[in-house]
Amino acid sequence: MKKFILAVLIAFLSIVSFSGCIGGPESTPEETLDDYISYYNSGEFNNVYNELLSSDVKGDYTRDEFYNLNRISEATFRINGYEITGRSDENDSVILTVDVIWNVNAFNIQRTKTHTIEFVVEDNRWKMNDILRPIDI
Numbered sequence: 001m002k003k004f005i006l007a008v009l010i011a012f013l014s015i016v017s018f019s020g021c022i023g024g025p026e027s028t029p030e031e032t033l034d035d036y037i038s039y040y041n042s043g044e045f046n047n048v049y050n051e052l053l054s055s056d057v058k059g060d061y062t063r064d065e066f067y068n069l070n071r072i073s074e075a076t077f078r079i080n081g082y083e084i085t086g087r088s089d090e091n092d093s094v095i096l097t098v099d100v101i102w103n104v105n106a107f108n109i110q111r112t113k114t115h116t117i118e119f120v121v122e123d124n125r126w127k128m129n130d131i132l133r134p135i136d137i
Contacts, residue, residue: 029119077134095096102134
């Protein structure tokens with residue numbers, strides 16, 4: 001009986017420790033969005049590109065194209081805040097509906113734009129499958 005209890009205990013501990021190894025991504029979509037906004041407002045567009053964008057987005061923009069597009073945008077717009085107003089968990093993705101408060105730097109005017117942002121897991125981290133744009137281009 002002692003051997004049986006010991007075997008069950010070892011099996012249980014093995015399952016618990018193994019399940020910790022196969023956990024989910026190292027970030028959440030919300031953390032990725034926070035990082036994106038922080039990097040955007042700091043002008044760290046290479047960090048956005050390298051760390052936070054999915055391979056699909058990187059297929060649409062080279063690093064230089066992404067950098068130049070955002071450098072121009074950042075000179076005019078700043079993100080002053082946001083509110084997540086919806087969340088949808090799909091098969092392999094999460095879609096956040098986010099009201100982003102954009103500040104027009106030259107006029108100190110704020111406007112809110114609703115973004116629907118898809119997040120996917122790549123390299124064990126949630127990555128953005130969209131980019132934030134203050135205006136539609």
